[in-house]
Amino acid sequence: MRARVRTQVLCSVGSAVHDVALAALLGGNLFGRLAMNPALADISDKAERGKVLNRARRRYGTVDSIALVALVAGWLPARLDRADMIVSRRQWRLTVAKDVAIGSVVVTGLASAAGGVGFAQQAPDGAVPMQSGSAPAPETPPRAAALKRVVGVLGALNIFSELVLAIINTALSPVTGPSRPVRRVLARRS
Numbered sequence: 001m002r003a004r005v006r007t008q009v010l011c012s013v014g015s016a017v018h019d020v021a022l023a024a025l026l027g028g029n030l031f032g033r034l035a036m037n038p039a040l041a042d043i044s045d046k047a048e049r050g051k052v053l054n055r056a057r058r059r060y061g062t063v064d065s066i067a068l069v070a071l072v073a074g075w076l077p078a079r080l081d082r083a084d085m086i087v088s089r090r091q092w093r094l095t096v097a098k099d100v101a102i103g104s105v106v107v108t109g110l111a112s113a114a115g116g117v118g119f120a121q122q123a124p125d126g127a128v129p130m131q132s133g134s135a136p137a138p139e140t141p142p143r144a145a146a147l148k149r150v151v152g153v154l155g156a157l158n159i160f161s162e163l164v165l166a167i168i169n170t171a172l173s174p175v176t177g178p179s180r181p182v183r184r185v186l187a188r189r190s
Helices: 002-042 046-082 089-120 142-172 180-189
Strands: none
Touching: 002 046, 002 089, 002 142, 046 089, 089 142
16 A cells, blocks of 8 residues: 555656656747747847857757656656556556657657757857857858758757647646547547
8 A cells, every 4th residue: 555655745746847847848948949049039140149048948858858858757757657547448558658759758858969069169159150059140051051050950850749748748647638629639530
């Protein structure tokens, strides 16, 4: 009995850590794309835009790194415990889908981070000329421009993976379960 209570507490804490980590990842990505990147166009010097962009991304990269570790660490206890609790094909499919979504978040996040580091190293102090936070300037060296485009695609895939993971988390929630619209979509797929 006591071991079961400890396992439930560990799973609850793990689930909370997982949710906060996902919020940090998705929130940082959305802020960067929707707020920071467009705002960088207000900086008149294109190299300074790149420098500010890369400095901000490097700083938030620490948050992203911690969040990725926390996402996986928060998921593992619940995943290991969930194997005994899966009672339906639907739960099994959602659990496997969550495994895939977490893998996708981790892979696209790490690849995007590596690409971002490579991009920042294309100029001293990360001062790669930029039109905005997401668009290379005409004078951006070809390799840097290509890296920025790849990072943009990886970032979009990462956001998509994070959104899918959030939807799957809702569908797996033991308290609320999936909402009616989510249940309808899941019922069509079953």
